Amino acid sequence: xxxxxxITTAIDYANGSPHIGHAYEKILTDVIARHKRLxxxxxxxxxxxxxxxxxxxxxxxKKGVEPIEICDSLAGEFQSLCQRLNITNDDYIRTxxxxxxxxxxxxxxxxxxxxxxxxxxxxxxxxxxxxxFVTEKERENGAWPQIYGEVIEVTxxxxxxxxxxxxxWLIDFIKSNESIIYPRFRxxxxxxxxxxxxxxxxxxxxxxxxxxxxxxxxxxxxxxYVWFDALVNYITASGYGSDAFEANWPADYHVIGKxxxxxxxxxxWPIMLKALGLxxxxxxxxHGWWLSSGSKMSKSDGHVxxxxxxxxxYGSDAFxxxxxxxxxxxxxxxxxxxLFQSRYNSDLANDLGNLVSRLLNMGHRFADGTxxxxxxxxxxxxxxxxxxxxxxxxxxxLYDNFQFxxxxxxxxxxxxxxxxxTELRAPWKLAKSELDEDKQRLATTLAxxxxxxxxxxxxxxxxxxxIAAKVLNLLGxxxxxxxxxxxxxxxxxxxxxxxxxxxxxxxxxx
RNA sequence: GCCAGGGUAGCUCAGUGGUAGAGCAGAGGACUCAUAAGCCUUUGGUCGGGAGUUCAAAUCUCCCCCUUGGCACCA
Numbered sequence: 001x002x003x004x005x006x007i008t009t010a011i012d013y014a015n016g017s018p019h020i021g022h023a024y025e026k027i028l029t030d031v032i033a034r035h036k037r038l039x040x041x042x043x044x045x046x047x048x049x050x051x052x053x054x055x056x057x058x059x060x061x062k063k064g065v066e067p068i069e070i071c072d073s074l075a076g077e078f079q080s081l082c083q084r085l086n087i088t089n090d091d092y093i094r095t096x097x098x099x100x101x102x103x104x105x106x107x108x109x110x111x112x113x114x115x116x117x118x119x120x121x122x123x124x125x126x127x128x129x130x131x132x133f134v135t136e137k138e139r140e141n142g143a144w145p146q147i148y149g150e151v152i153e154v155t156x157x158x159x160x161x162x163x164x165x166x167x168x169w170l171i172d173f174i175k176s177n178e179s180i181i182y183p184r185f186r187x188x189x190x191x192x193x194x195x196x197x198x199x200x201x202x203x204x205x206x207x208x209x210x211x212x213x214x215x216x217x218x219x220x221x222x223x224x225y226v227w228f229d230a231l232v233n234y235i236t237a238s239g240y241g242s243d244a245f246e247a248n249w250p251a252d253y254h255v256i257g258k259x260x261x262x263x264x265x266x267x268x269w270p271i272m273l274k275a276l277g278l279x280x281x282x283x284x285x286x287h288g289w290w291l292s293s294g295s296k297m298s299k300s301d302g303h304v305x306x307x308x309x310x311x312x313x314y315g316s317d318a319f320x321x322x323x324x325x326x327x328x329x330x331x332x333x334x335x336x337x338x339l340f341q342s343r344y345n346s347d348l349a350n351d352l353g354n355l356v357s358r359l360l361n362m363g364h365r366f367a368d369g370t371x372x373x374x375x376x377x378x379x380x381x382x383x384x385x386x387x388x389x390x391x392x393x394x395x396x397x398l399y400d401n402f403q404f405x406x407x408x409x410x411x412x413x414x415x416x417x418x419x420x421x422t423e424l425r426a427p428w429k430l431a432k433s434e435l436d437e438d439k440q441r442l443a444t445t446l447a448x449x450x451x452x453x454x455x456x457x458x459x460x461x462x463x464x465x466x467i468a469a470k471v472l473n474l475l476g477x478x479x480x481x482x483x484x485x486x487x488x489x490x491x492x493x494x495x496x497x498x499x500x501x502x503x504x505x506x507x508x509x510x
Numbered sequence: 511g512c513c514a515g516g517g518u519a520g521c522u523c524a525g526u527g528g529u530a531g532a533g534c535a536g537a538g539g540a541c542u543c544a545u546a547a548g549c550c551u552u553u554g555g556u557c558g559g560g561a562g563u564u565c566a567a568a569u570c571u572c573c574c575c576c577u578u579g580g581c582a583c584c585a
Contacts, residue, residue, distance in 0.1 A: 013585060055585075122583080133583060158583090185514065189580050192513050202583050226585075258515095258579065288515085291578080326522075331515075332578060339522065342534055350547055358544035365543075406524085409533080419548050428543040503545055 004042045007033055007253045010260060011048040011093065011233050014074045015055040018081045020290045020307040020335060021257065024323045028287060028404075029255045030087045031324055034462040035399050037088075038483045044248055046237040047082065048093030049075050050230040052223070057212035067212045071096060081308070086316045086465060093237040095214075095229055103236040104229055105217040107276055108203075112218050116162050116275050119219075122202060123155045159204040159222065166271040167198045173270065179283065181266065182402065183330035186258065186286050190266040201268060203228050231269045235278070250279040258330075261286050285402065288332035290323075307335060313508060317464040318344055321408070324463050329402040345507060351415050352456070353505035356471060358422065359449045363498035366431045371450050371476055372443035373494040380424050384448055387417045388455060388489055395459050404463070411459055418452040421445075450475050450493050458486045467504060474499035 009029045012022055026047060033045040051071040060067040075094055082089060093100065111117045124133045128150050144151040171194050174180065174187060181187045204222040205213065213223030238248035256265050261284060270280055290307075311319045322343050327333040363369060374381070391414050398407035422445065430442040457471040458480060469479035476496020480486055 015585080050585085053585075124583080183515090186580090188514055193581060195513095196581080199583080225583085230585085260585080262580065263582095264585085289578080328523080334522065336522095339534095342522085345545095346534060349545060354545055354547045356544095358548080360544090362543050409524085412533090416548090420550095422543080423541085423549040426541085426543085428541095431543085501544095505545080507545060507547095 002042070002247065004044045004247055005033075005036050006044045006046070006238060006248050006251045007036075007255065008045075008234055008237075008251055009047040010254075010256045010265075011050045011095070011230060012074075012078055013053075013055075014049055014051045014071045015059065017074070018078055018308065020323075022078070023081060023085060023308060023311075023319075024290060024327065025255060025257065025287065026082060026087045026089075027085055027320050027323055028285075028327075028329065029253075030085070030089075031320070031404065031462045032253065032255075032285075032402075033088060034465065038461060038481070039396075040482055040484060044091070044238070045089045046091045046093060046234070047087070047089045048091070048233055048237065049078055049095065050233070051075075051094060051096045052213040052229050053226060054210055054212075057210060060212070068096060084311050084316055085320065091237045093233045095233055097236075100233060100236045101214050103240050104214045104224060104232050106241065107232060107235075107272075108224060108228055109217045111161065111275055112159075112216075114275075117159050117203065118162070119157060120160050121155050122158050123153070125151050126154045126156075127151050156206065158202050158206070159216065159219070160200040161203050161228070161272075161275075163201040163268070163271055164198045166274055167194060169274065170194060170267065170270055173280070174266070177280075180280075181261070181284050181286060183286065186261055186284075186330075190262045193262045193267065198267070201227060227264065227268050227272070231264065231272060234269075234281075251281040253283045253285045254281050255285045255287065258286050258288055285329070287327070287329050290327075290335045291332050307340075310337075310340060314340075314344055314505075315466070317467045318348055318505065321348060321464055324404045325408045326405065328405050344505065347412050349505040349507050351412060351419065353503065355415060355419055355422070355449070356453065356474060356504055357501060359446065359453065360474060360498055360501040362427055362431075363446055363450075364501070366427060366442060367446055367498075369498045371493040371496045371498060372447045373491050374444040374447035374451070375440045376437075376444050378441075380421055381444065381448060384417060384421050384452060385489060387414055388452065391459070392455075392487055399462070407459075408463065411456060414452070415456055418449060418456075421452075422449060447491065447494065451489060451491070454493060455487065455489065458483065470502075470504065474502065 007029055009025050012018070029045065029047070033043050036043045049071070051067075056067050056070060060070050063070070071094070079092060082092070108117065125144070127134050127144070134144065134151060171191065174190060174194075178184060178187070181190065203224055204216055204219075205225045206222055210223055210225070213225065214229055216222045216224055234251060234254070235245070235249065238251075239245040240249075254265060265284055273280060310322075322340050325343060325347070326335075326339065363371065377385075391410055395407055395410065398404070398410070425441060425445040427442050427445045430438045430445065433439070453471055454475050454477060457468040457475075461468040461480060472479050475493050476498060477493060
């Protein structure tokens with residue numbers, strides 16, 4: 001089995017409902033996965049849910065239910081989000097699954113046997129109310145802030161992972177693999193963090209404090225805590241311990257938010273893998289956040305609009321288009337209903353959707369519903385061909401370098417070119433002419449509009465899979481599962497049947 | 511406080527040394543196949559502030575301001 005392209009999202013934490021950040025990360029990862037598949041690369045795409053820990057246990061107690069009930073419910077919500085967004089993940093890993101527990105315990109046992117995990121006392125200040133340790137840094141003028149309630153000094157025994165011995169190795173590794181973190185400037189955060197000596201990592205919690213977790217295989221009085229649970233999901237889902245693992249690992253991209261790069265993904269995780277003798281992931285793709293100063297956006301009525309509601313109102317492809325078009329991967333981005341509607345109306349409805357409408361209408365009216373052949377090539381056609389040639393040249397470079405916002409901008413500049421071409425040719429005028437050359441121009445114009453739209457649909461496929469398929473069907477063609485042979489300008493649509501006229505992006509009266 | 515990202519037209523953003531750009535919004539026009547869409551033309555910016563380097567700075571250097579993150583046994 002040859003190596004697959006392995007791409008993962010961070011797994012979501014089961015302590016709240018999905019929001020736009022969760023949706024974005026999945027869409028971004030899905031776009032990359034789809035693009036790779038269309039490029040002919042076998043892909044394994046993993047996402048999932050992180051279910052253990054204090055917060056889940058506490059909210060279960062508060063609600064008077066078992067923790068797993070909360071997790072099941074949230075797993076349903078997150079998986080349903082994936083469906084609504086048309087996410088093509090190949091696996092959905094939940095950290096409460098037996099396969100995961102098995103892997104976690106196996107790696108913990110291995111490291112314990114090798115002496116890389118040891119037992120030690122931890123002395124610190126513990127807030128009974130918050131059920132967590134607090135640090136000296138949080139003390140204000142010698143007193144603990146009120147939210148912590150009573151704070152007592154306690155000594156607790158725990159297990160520690162020998163993180164610190166790998167510090168020099170990690171610094172060297174990151175410095176000598178500059179491209180591992182995208183965008184690169186994020187490496188500075190990690191190296192900055194690594195300037196201070198690392199402490200060994202506390203990886204356990206006594207069961208009296210936390211029972212909702214995976215038991216340490218070598219001490220039933222403890223569960224493992226966060227890192228050796230959540231991060232390990234990546235190798236669990238890659239089939240660690242089975243033959244499949246070879247074909248999957250290492251990850252090509254871990255797609256994560258900027259908040260969890262350092263230290264979890266860029267420090268703990270590489271060191272854990274190093275200690276286990278496994279290969280390093282090839283890249284971390286670090287995205288920014290959606291800023292929603294406009295999250296309470298409806299000025300007139302003051303209602304708070306949940307961005308995820310837009311999926312149902314406008315369709316998943318419109319939502320996918322918006323987040324991919326607006327976000328410069330790595331930077332933060334602004335979200336507002338106005339911005340969404342502006343993109344929807346002008347790019348999707350007016351430019352793309354309307355172009356499809358006018359083509360279908362004219363195709364039935366002036367060409368008996370059959371896609372004509374192009375028979376002539378004059379200046380107008382040459383301009384369109386040149387534009388496509390230019391776009392074809394750059395579009396995949398942009399995709400491969402995560403410049404999706406620019407890629408979409410350029411695809412829609414090409415759609416605008418098709419609108420411009422249509423105006424120049426004015427097929428509605430040509431249709432009134434009896435001249436043979438005008439009939440040829442008319443046929444050619446409809447053929448060019450069709451072919452231009454076909455090619456647009458092809459390159460839009462990773463971002464708007466449903467719309468791309470619909471457009472191709474309306475042109476009498478069928479949806480694609482590979483770019484191969486699809487990118488050349490030609491006459492392949494000729495003779496096909498135009499679909500019935502349809503509004504691809506209806507404008508909602510608001 | 512330290513480190514990093516961002517601060518460019520009303521809005522969202524491109525643009526890293528050589529006469530300020532795009533899309534949207536606004537204004538005007540011709541057209542009519544189309545989702546009152548599209549097309550053409552056009553208004554609009556002392557490029558966060560200040561100083562410096564240079565023949566030339568949005569772009570390089572320094573200082574400052576605003577903003578978003580990181581520097582937590584936080585997920």
